[in-house]
Amino acid sequence: MARISLKNILGKKNDTAAIFLSLIAALPGNTWIEDDKGQPVLGSSSETCHEIMEIKHEEELLGFVKGDVSAVPIAALLNQLLEKEAEKKKLGAEILNLYQEINMIFNFSDKLAQSIDAFAIAEVTLSQARHIIQSNAGVVLLLDEDTGGLQVAAVSGEPLLNEKNIHRIFSVMQSLLVNGQSEIITNTVLLKEAGIISATVQSVICAALKVKQNVTGAVILFTNESVSYTAGHLKILTTLALQSSAAIESALLYEKNIKAANDREEAIRCIYEVTSKFVPYEFIDALGHKIITDVKLGDQVEKVVTVLFSDMRGYTTLSEGMSPAENFKFVCSFNERMGPIIRKYNGFINQYLGDAIMAIFPGKAEDALSAAVAMQKDVREFNKLRLANNQLPIRIGVGMHTGPLIMGITGDQSRMDATTIADTVNTASRLESLTNYYKGDIIISQATFSQLPSGTFHTRPLASVQLKGKNEPVLIHECFSGFSEEEVEKKSITLYSFNQGITSYVSSSFHEAATAFQQVLQTNPADQTADFFLQKINDFLDKGAPLNWSGVEEMHTK
Amino acid sequence: MQQKLLIVDDEPHIRMLIEQTLEELEDDGVDFFTAENGEEALKIIQAENPRLVFLDVMMPKMNGMEVCRRVKKELLLDNVFIVLLTAKGQELDRLKGQEVGADLYMTKPFDPEVILAKAKEVLGL
Known part of the structure; x- marks a missing residue:
């Protein structure tokens, strides 16, 4: 004054x-x-x-x-x-x-412009209002668009409000407000009776937050003083409320947009994650794309890779004793063990074919062989668990071949698939089936063998084989690094004799060959491969070798 | 010692506004002087030697910059604290304000609380 x-x-x-x-x-x-x-x-x-x-x-x-x-x-x-x-x-x-x-409105607009959070705006509005208009407490209420309920967006000052009963405030005030929205209320009896405000409150001033013609909330101040609020106060509060509601509205809209965008992003991420499990990232990457949506029908790339084929030995017999569901569970538990091993050695699984796995190693051939050795070792661990549960042990055979491969997207406009087309795949698959024939557990082609660093793996040559439908014979090797330490040791000791046996066998010196393999079996009676060759040689000695024997074994099956 | 304060602006409502903003300083024994142009301001400064001057820049006769320059550079009245006031959007180069020796530079519309706080600080109240 x-x-x-x-x-x-x-x-x-x-x-x-x-x-x-x-x-x-x-x-x-x-x-x-x-x-x-x-x-x-x-x-x-x-x-x-x-x-x-x-x-x-x-x-x-x-x-x-x-x-x-x-x-x-x-x-x-x-x-x-x-x-x-x-x-x-x-x-x-x-x-x-x-x-x-x-000045206040100027500063207030400035502050509002800095905030994009509805509650922060409510906070600023309340503090500004209480800074200018004397009050003992104040509150900013917002109507929740979804629930229709009132929520306290900001509150400050003395505890004059009972937040539990705040939801009643609008209905009570509606009957008090003459023009329905912004008002000074000196008759506070109803509010007190409804248990909304403390008995000490003398006067209430309220300005509605509005967007277009809809009330979206309110700024309300309370005073314990007997001096009533004036029209000037109401004018200021209404001005603040007007600015604030626009800012809150855009903040809420912004929040909503952000949330919607996040939801969309999350959905896309989920889809992406799932698709990357169906089509490996390496495949998409090899095609020169970052994401699967960029892939087009007819995309293709040719690469030299090592293809690994693994198949469960005697699976048919094994599966006979199981229900389809048990069968599925068993295959899953097996694949779950193998998948990580292949990825660990920089390979990716091109396909799970029931109990068989086809994996591609775009990098070094030794990666593929390391994976195969690790797989065999893991199968031994798996078998320990199975034996403990009174289940039959399993065996897997692994074949691999290194060569060119076309990865591409084939199909039609409505149904596409990531496919590999290559002779390399067929060869790897055939070599895998030879593991049964030669009783080895990993068989690799000469092409893979020639890329291995010397001394890293335990290998021995097996034979030259004429695969079905192929003109050129393929030289194949057995890798026995995946056996138990004891077995590896024995196979290493007998390696010289074994090699002699193979050389003699190939050059039709069957007697020398038989002697060599007998020597192997003397030291290591469990060497099934040596046993296989000895039986075959004995057969040759009994019935005579094939007429055109050149050391190359012709495979007529698969 | 009796503290003196001078408000210089050609617009009466701004003078009134600053006077009103600083009203409580009168209770602390501060004497208020007002001037409505540069020449008058310079006369009062020389006669009364006020501790604090709120000085509008855009004024007829002699503008605030010139008043400030004379006080600081010619009369060498270092103990006069000069606050230059300019309207928002008409800001002068701050460097120019420094050149003529202004102690502070404020834009209108100013925050009354800031003005009061500054005055109290300068007057040691």
Whole structure:
């Protein structure tokens, strides 16, 4: 409130003081001015004092004009000037008030622009409102679009609100509000009866948050003071609410968009994750794409790779004792063990074919062989578990071949598949089936063998085979690194004799060959491959070798 | 010592506004002076030697920059703290304000609380 004092008029800086002094001098007799405490302000006091005029402003005593009769007009003049000064001050206060409002709205817009979170905006709105409008507590409520319920977006000040009963506030206020939305409520009885506000609250001021014509929430302030809120307060609060609701609305919209975008992204990620399990990333990568959606019908690439084929030995017999569901579970548990091994050695699974696995190793041939050795070792561990559960042990045969391969997308516009087309695949598959014939567990082609670093794997040559439907014979080797340590040891010791046996066998020296394999079996009776060759040689010795025997074995099956 | 404060602006409502903003300083015994142009301001500064001056830049007769330059560079009144005020959107080069020796540079519309706090700080209240 604008305060006024004699100093405002008669202060040293003010020319008015000089005018009064000359006025006093010009008038007959002596007149002087004192403040409310009787201290002289202007003029010099004297003994004789006929008139004492009080100087007052709005019932407040500011001072006296004392002296003779001229004190009367001087007092009147002073009162008049004080009146004008008070008016000026009042005007100034009003300007300041308006200015502060402008400044507040200016700052508020600035702050709103910095926030994209609805609750943060509610927080800013409430603190700004309480900064300008005196209150003991305040709250910003938002209507939840989905549930239709009210939620407290921001709350501050004394605990005058019962948040448990806040949902009733709108219905109670609706009956109180004359124009339905923004109001000063001095009759707080209903709100108190509904258990929403504390008994100490004297006055409530409320401004609705609105988007278009819909109420989306409210800013509400509470005071314990008996001084009621004014229309000016309501104007400010409404202005704040108006700005705030627009900002909150866009924040909520933004949030919604972000959430929708995240959901979409998550869905895409899920689809991507699943498809990458059906078509390996390496396949897509090899085709020069980043994601599966870029793949087109007819995309293809040719690469030299090592193809690994693994198949379960005696699976048919094994599966006879199982129900289809058990069977499926068994194959799954087996594949779950093998998959990671293949990936560990930089390969990827091109196809699971029931109990068989076809994997591709785009890098080094030794990766593929390392994987095969690890697979055989893992099968031994798997068998320990099976034996402990009274289940039959399993065996797998692995064949591999290195050569060119075309990876591509085949099919038609509505049904596409990632396919590999290559003779390399057929050869690898045939070599795998030879593991049964030669009783080895890993058989590799010469093409793979020639790429291996020497001394890393335990291998021995087996034969030259003429695969079905092939013109050129393929030289094949057995890798026995996957056997138990004991077995590896024995096969290593007998390696020389075994090699001699093979050389003699190929060159039709069947007697020498038989002797060599007998030597092998003497040291290692469990060497089934040596046993296979010995039986075959004995057969040759009994019935004679094939007429055109050149050491090349012709395979007529698969 | 009696503290003195001068408000210089050609627009009466701005003078009134600043006076009103700083009203409480009167209770602390600060004397307020006002001037509505540069020439008048310079006279008061020389006569009263105020501790703090709020000085509008865009004024008829003598502008705020010139007043500031005379006070700081010619009269060498270092103990007069000068706050230059310009309207937003009419900001002068801050460097120019420094050149003429202004102590602070503020833009209108100003935050009344900031003005009051600054005045109290300068006057040591």
